[in-house]
Amino acid sequence: MEQTLRVKRYDPENPGDAGYQEYNVEVTDTTTILDALLTIREEMDGTLSMRCSCRASICGSCAMRVDGQAKLVCKTRLNSVAPDGETITIDPLGNMPVIKDLVVEFKSFWDKTRAVEPFLKPEGIVPEAEYIASDDDMVHLVGVVNCIQCGACVSDCTVLEVDDSFLGPAALAKAYRFVKDPRDGHQKDRLEDLNKPSGVWDCTRCMQCVEVCPKDVDPMGRIMVLRDMAMEAGFNNTSGSRHTESFAKSVKKNGRLDEMKLAVDSMGKFNFPALIAEAPVGLRAIRKGKFPWKAHKSSEPDKVKQVFEKIEGNK
């Protein structure tokens, strides 16, 4: 049967010609998107540029957007995205500049990985033989070492879309790998660094990275663990940490969220420049009648409190 692929083209030497080009490719039930793109490149149009190598979802070269979502095209069969032979659209990854066609510039990706000091930093005397560690700890790390740095999560990260200073899901998952390594001697320094602006608190928990990761690395889940670990290590002086604590406190007390207090607590009660900077938001809220003058209360705040006590008691 025949399948139509709409492929985004861009050639920096002829930028005016950028746009989608359609190719009709002969395919079967088992044809992957990469197979189809290779047929195009090798038999129809050698001008198409893309990265690809292993064909077995381990090298991380061939992440692209398929109908708007980042995927490894080598492990995606055509019929999984176009069961009735619908036309599919292939774009380069997002959040990274395009070099040519489906090839993007990974410089920022690698720079951010470098920023988390991505190498083991043991402390103390190096043993003559191996470090003793539990198999469970190592098996747990396999879950993150599975990351093949394909860039799918970075492509579809909604924070990076608006703030390119964010370290991003891939670099933070890499950081997690070292924070959680029992052989590393710098857990606290690492957490302190990750706690800074552009670090763990900049994630908005949209789940996109979890959704698109082809290796089930769960970057967002790792970021959440890093947040908890940072707070437990005593790094509480961030708006993210204060936000978390104020949120919990307010719900525990009132059974509902005290939005005004949450905003003030998150910025810091005495952080006057930040509070003043937020004033226009407050004024707009007043004008629209949405300013939370009084904290809302639940009708049965005690029941909510019981829930909290039960959970905290279980800890």
Place this chain on the structure above:
Amino acid sequence: MYEHDVLIIGAGLAGLRASVEAARMGVDAAVITKVHPIRSHSNAAQGGINAPMTDRGDDWEGHALDTIKGSDYLADQDAVELMSREAGDAIIELEHMGVIFSRNEDGQLGTRRFGGQKVARTFYVGAITGSAMLQVLYEQAVKLDVNVYEEWFVSNLIIEDGVCHGVMAMDIHTGELHMIRAKAVIMATGGAGRVFEPSTNALICTGEGLGLAYRAGAPLMDMEMIQYHPTTLAGSGILLSEAARGEGAYLLNAEGERFMKTYAPDYLELASRDVVSRSEQTEINEGRGIDGNIHLDLRHLGRTFIEERLGYLQEVALEFAGIDLAEASIPIRPGMHYIMGGIKTDINGATEVPGLYAAGETANVSVHGGNRLGANSLLDTVVFGRRAAIAAAEYAKSAERHSSDESMLASEKERYQALLDRPADLRAAALRREMGESMVAGIGVFRDQKTIDAAIATVENLRSLYPRVAVDNKGKVFNTDIMAAIELDYMLDVAHTICAGANARKESRGAHYRTDMPDRDDENWLKHTLVYKDGEGSRVETLDVTITNWTPVERVY
């Protein structure tokens, strides 16, 4: 102008291990690679890395003997001894660098058993050992701030008066060609799997390192020794690790029988790879296959075990074959996987071309001989990557900087320009496919004079057609079309040397099994084949195998 003391071509395990050693020695070293280091094909190694660890009752002699027996006595025993002796330290070093090797109950490194070996001495990370090691060596290169020419394509060596002085390479991002001078060059370009079709190898495994060294005058040794891995997916040829059998999986024929008991009563599924592949092919040829395949059965290992210990295998089975390994057996067959042959080097990675070193799959030391044991390739990369770096750095200390002739770059530019100027004619991919299929047919699990002659004829014909290869892409930026055309030029050389080796070796040994000469002939062929470039053609010489402690005996598993 770019200049270094040591330039390493390739950023897989051998190249990165070399770069780390060179950086530690404080020499001005750089790595040049056509893909980002993390994309190198070492990441596809799954099952593990062998090491005889004396502190847990193993000994280097045991590993050396298994390796030599596995090689069908074609390995040079001095090189094997060295690898076996250095293995333990290499593993501990990798662990200290950060590799998350699996542990035993005491928190020490744990092992699994691999083919062709009597004891469990394979250290591993699930079924992603290569990837986990590659990540760590890249991390170490980052830590040491190793200079990397990332996405640069080396298309020629700078050779003057028979001495290597650097490379000529295209920056893939700009399309510009540059000379990079170096006192010493280490070839660490991996294998040449794409010379065959199908192959387990990545699309980047085009073997130009072999072709470059060959044209520079270095002999390629034992090129006929092509490993067919016993468990590759039917169709795509994607690899399913030997770790499956190491952990207890069965091979079954159409009668549901564990047929390996007929061929290797002691080792069964864990005989060496050449033996298992031949057994499978025999079953298939004699009508006991299942749609031309054999089945690999893991069901008795249980879902939890499969998902925890062999997670990547399960992923491959699900995604590429639609089979849940905990529920069903999976069709597999022998598939081209590895080249034991390569650029002949001494135990320090030196080739016969001064200034040119080699390590890893592209080199032939020779530790694998006629058949490589599973999990010995990763060991080879780190042991000999390190040694090549030490030797190259020492050589560079005494070598003079050389002002190469700029006209060489001009003629390399002409080579590219000729491809760009040629009007549409033949496509490189079509020629490559024809070469690949004819190589599998001719230099397969079983071969004879007729199949070898047919492959030789096809490769010769394709060589004569090569001047008609043209490219669609006339642009500068990320022109993979022109890379593919130049890669094919070297692949045809590699194919030629493989055929020449196969044609020369008049016996059966290891992976080179000739149905017309089924016996091993130690009297005449305890020898390496060396293919040299000679004018427009080639010549084959032989060299005695180095035997130290282990007298060749019949190989039984």
